[in-house]
Amino acid sequence: MTELKQKDLDMRLKRIEGQIGGIRNMIANERYCIDILTQTSAISSALRKVEELILQNHLDTCVMEAIRSGDPQIQSEKTNEILMLVSKFRKG
Numbered sequence: 001m002t003e004l005k006q007k008d009l010d011m012r013l014k015r016i017e018g019q020i021g022g023i024r025n026m027i028a029n030e031r032y033c034i035d036i037l038t039q040t041s042a043i044s045s046a047l048r049k050v051e052e053l054i055l056q057n058h059l060d061t062c063v064m065e066a067i068r069s070g071d072p073q074i075q076s077e078k079t080n081e082i083l084m085l086v087s088k089f090r091k092g
Contacts, residue, residue: 001057012050019043055085 001009019039026036059082066078 001061005053005057009050009053012046012053016043016046016050019046051089 019042023036023039023043026039063078063082066074069075
């Protein structure tokens with residue numbers, strides 16, 4: 001992963017950590033449930049973006065290396081890996 005992508009992911013994850021702390025405070029202060037759920041939704045969205053960035057990196061590096069290798073077994077393994085991941089995301 002490039003340094004720029006790592007910094008972006010680190011920044012996003014720190015923001016998510018802050019949001020989780022905010023939810024803890026909201027619960028401790030007995031904030032309105034809808035406000036808390038709005039924040040949990042924002043965190044879910046932020047995590048999906050992190051997942052997308054990591055998946056993009058995986059496709060750009062690991063999967064592309066498998067394709068370039070010309071090895072049908074490695075290519076098949078990466079294809080199956082991606083199919084399993086897509087299936088998992090559909091369930092989630």
